[in-house]
Amino acid sequence: MPEAAFPVPAELVGLLRAPRGRVLLLGTVQPDGDLLGSQIGLGLALATAGAAVTLAGPHAVPDVFGFLPGAALVERWERSPGSFDLVILVDCPDPSRTNGLLEGSRGPATRVVSIDHHPDSRRYADVHWVEPTASATGEMVYDLLQALGLKVTPEIATNLYTSIHTDTGSFRYSNTTPRALRIAADLVAHGARPELVAGALYECRRPEDLHRLGEVLARVEVSPDGRVAWLALPAGSVPEAFVTAEDLVNYPRSIASVKVAALFREIGPGSVKVSLRAKGEVNVGRIAAAFGGGGHTNAAGCTIAGNLAEARDAILKSVAAAIEKR
Numbered sequence: 001m002p003e004a005a006f007p008v009p010a011e012l013v014g015l016l017r018a019p020r021g022r023v024l025l026l027g028t029v030q031p032d033g034d035l036l037g038s039q040i041g042l043g044l045a046l047a048t049a050g051a052a053v054t055l056a057g058p059h060a061v062p063d064v065f066g067f068l069p070g071a072a073l074v075e076r077w078e079r080s081p082g083s084f085d086l087v088i089l090v091d092c093p094d095p096s097r098t099n100g101l102l103e104g105s106r107g108p109a110t111r112v113v114s115i116d117h118h119p120d121s122r123r124y125a126d127v128h129w130v131e132p133t134a135s136a137t138g139e140m141v142y143d144l145l146q147a148l149g150l151k152v153t154p155e156i157a158t159n160l161y162t163s164i165h166t167d168t169g170s171f172r173y174s175n176t177t178p179r180a181l182r183i184a185a186d187l188v189a190h191g192a193r194p195e196l197v198a199g200a201l202y203e204c205r206r207p208e209d210l211h212r213l214g215e216v217l218a219r220v221e222v223s224p225d226g227r228v229a230w231l232a233l234p235a236g237s238v239p240e241a242f243v244t245a246e247d248l249v250n251y252p253r254s255i256a257s258v259k260v261a262a263l264f265r266e267i268g269p270g271s272v273k274v275s276l277r278a279k280g281e282v283n284v285g286r287i288a289a290a291f292g293g294g295g296h297t298n299a300a301g302c303t304i305a306g307n308l309a310e311a312r313d314a315i316l317k318s319v320a321a322a323i324e325k326r
Contacts, residue, residue, distance in 0.1 A: 021085030027057025033166030041159035069155035083107030138163025154191025161192035226257035272311035
């Protein structure tokens with residue numbers, strides 16, 4: 001068993017040792033592998049221990065993550081059905097990403113817990129546990145389950161393994177620490193199957209998706225100096241499920257000379273979603289924060305008001321300036 005690197009707050013252990021009343025594991029818009037793996041893994045563990053657990057979020061579980069054991073338990077809500085005694089958010093640095101569900105689930109006596117590894121995480125909870133050096137929030141949930149003495153079943157192990165697998169870029173990014181690998185190994189020992197996770201994430205394309213990927217990648221542009229690459233997608237050009245499954249920003253990032261990659265996606269009239277990725281020399285979290293977003297040093301994002309060209313030009317100008325300051 002890996003050493004426990006992150007001390008779990010005593011107040012959090014006390015709350016979850018024997019949680020009273022109704023417990024809500026609440027997700028956010030556009031849930032990714034870390035959020036879902038952490039949310040479902042912790043939810044299954046608490047339910048197995050006897051807690052009355054509900055899992056929900058403003059968006060449905062993307063098809064690519066439908067293989068996660070317990071994914072069918074995650075409900076999609078437009079509004080909360082009422083207040084809960086305890087609300088737990090994982091991998092959620094900004095409560096606005098719940099689309100109002102946190103406010104709707106919060107009553108006068110509700111305790112709110114935030115478990116997160118984003119360095120820009122906002123302090124909106126009653127119990128706020130943030131570990132920016134964790135490879136994924138799933139690594140923290142692993143520590144939490146150890147502190148609570150809860151059994152890691154194969155189903156829980158698969159969820160937490162997926163959390164770490166996806167947030168480390170399938171163990172390719174610089175946040176792939178020795179400890180993250182040790183935890184992944186322990187999760188495999190508890191029943192997670194790496195070949196099933198990788199197969200579900202990367203080897204379940206339909207033929208038409210492969211053709212669409214070729215068309216999309218033809219749009220990739222590279223700066224004259226080769227240090228920046230980007231992909232700009234007009235509204236309706238590709239299905240949302242395709243964007244989620246393919247993690248498109250990593251394709252321009254894969255170019256050898258590129259230091260920063262960007263994906264610009266028009267998500268509505270006058271609104272562009274931006275995803276930024278770096279290779280350790282430029283802090284894209286700072287760039288995203290300047291536009292009202294946030295994230296990690298090497299992975300961040302924001303949403304910009306304006307058209308696709310305006311958002312692209314503004315971000316690329318900031319990226320160029322950040323590269324020149326290195």
